[in-house]
Amino acid sequence: MTPSRTLLFLLSIIITLASCKGKRSTTQTGLAGDTIQLKYAQLLHIVKHDGYTIVSIDNPWKEGKTLHNYVIVNKDAPLPSPMPEGTLVRVPTEKNIVFNTSHCQLMGWLGAESQLAGVADLKYILVPFVKEGVAEGRIADCGNGMSPIIEKIVDLKPDLLMLSPFENSGGYGRLEGIGIPLLECADYMEHSALARAEWMKFYGLLLGKERQADSLFHLVDSSYHALKSTAQKANGSPFIITEKLTGSTWYVPGGKSTVSGIISDANGKYAWSNDTHAGSLPMTFETVLDKAGGADVWIFNHFGSGRLTYEQLASEYSGYKEMKAFKQHHTWYVDTQSVPYFEEVPFRPDFLLRDYITLLHPELGLGAPKYYSPVVE
Numbered sequence: 001m002t003p004s005r006t007l008l009f010l011l012s013i014i015i016t017l018a019s020c021k022g023k024r025s026t027t028q029t030g031l032a033g034d035t036i037q038l039k040y041a042q043l044l045h046i047v048k049h050d051g052y053t054i055v056s057i058d059n060p061w062k063e064g065k066t067l068h069n070y071v072i073v074n075k076d077a078p079l080p081s082p083m084p085e086g087t088l089v090r091v092p093t094e095k096n097i098v099f100n101t102s103h104c105q106l107m108g109w110l111g112a113e114s115q116l117a118g119v120a121d122l123k124y125i126l127v128p129f130v131k132e133g134v135a136e137g138r139i140a141d142c143g144n145g146m147s148p149i150i151e152k153i154v155d156l157k158p159d160l161l162m163l164s165p166f167e168n169s170g171g172y173g174r175l176e177g178i179g180i181p182l183l184e185c186a187d188y189m190e191h192s193a194l195a196r197a198e199w200m201k202f203y204g205l206l207l208g209k210e211r212q213a214d215s216l217f218h219l220v221d222s223s224y225h226a227l228k229s230t231a232q233k234a235n236g237s238p239f240i241i242t243e244k245l246t247g248s249t250w251y252v253p254g255g256k257s258t259v260s261g262i263i264s265d266a267n268g269k270y271a272w273s274n275d276t277h278a279g280s281l282p283m284t285f286e287t288v289l290d291k292a293g294g295a296d297v298w299i300f301n302h303f304g305s306g307r308l309t310y311e312q313l314a315s316e317y318s319g320y321k322e323m324k325a326f327k328q329h330h331t332w333y334v335d336t337q338s339v340p341y342f343e344e345v346p347f348r349p350d351f352l353l354r355d356y357i358t359l360l361h362p363e364l365g366l367g368a369p370k371y372y373s374p375v376v377e
Helices: 003-023 099-111 128-135 152-157 173-179 192-198 200-207 210-231 258-265 286-290 312-314 316-324 350-359
Strands: 023-024 032-035 044-049 052-060 066-074 086-091 094-097 116-119 160-163 182-184 239-242 247-253 280-283 297-302 331-335
Touching: 044 200, 052 200, 066 173, 066 182, 086 200, 094 099, 099 116, 099 200, 116 128, 152 173, 192 210, 192 258, 192 350, 200 210, 210 258, 210 350, 239 247, 239 258, 239 286, 239 350, 247 258, 247 286, 258 350, 280 286, 286 316, 297 350, 312 316
Parallel strands: 066 086, 094 116, 094 160, 160 182, 239 297, 297 331
Antiparallel strands: 023 032, 032 044, 044 052, 052 066, 247 280
């Protein structure tokens, strides 16, 4: 072997070993650590050091800025010296207060039900173990998520408050002054459904359920790609529109939203696929009708009991009758009052992808949708 080929061979070994172990990074301490390689998530960065882990979350609304830094230290380990900049979280967290229904469900899937101490917005949570826990007094109802019962939260002495950040929210009010770490769960702002789901690895780290989180994500990833491959076998790409009017505004998912990505993976067409926003876009009905009124399938979320009829839908807004999917009765809805849609799909996007494929390509024979019901006569 020539010297040049020997050098290339050694370099290839070094690169291979580095990719397996993870990139070396430095933090405010100046000490190098091993970056945990995430497959899809872009807002989340995890660097493991000797005795602690640094987790950084990018600000999804301000490019190049950090939303939050966390210093994760095992409860049995000494604190690092010097202490890196960031919010200290001792793990595994044993008492958590959760403001989002999807994170409650994830805790159940990871076998961390006993680590849930309290919830906010209980009336919107369709997770059986949460309802049972509150009824039996094991889980506290901390009130409205926008104005939680601070005194009850303080009395619980939780390890962590898990809540979702919003652009220009103005902070978290009194919650910021009670000395409990606030975990800003920005997973919903990721660029794809699998990127959002991959945040379960971070939550597994906090809960002491890393192995379970890795196993579940591997299942989700494999299932999602198998379904995506199935969708590509369909003939044609039907046109789909999502959501409906909220008041006088129709909030359509942006072109970089997880919904837009799932539509593409389901081999469907979406009117705003070329848009560059990850969040929702406010539209008038006239704009939606002009751009997507000819959609073959119309799907939306509906909070209400009983079967939804076309007559009821038209009574909400008569303009709906002008839409092709309304006229041809290809309209489907999720009753979020009784169906655990918001609980499950953020961390099981494969479930939602299957529903989209089922509605767009019934000829593929995937069976009945899990979440959606047809609007009836």
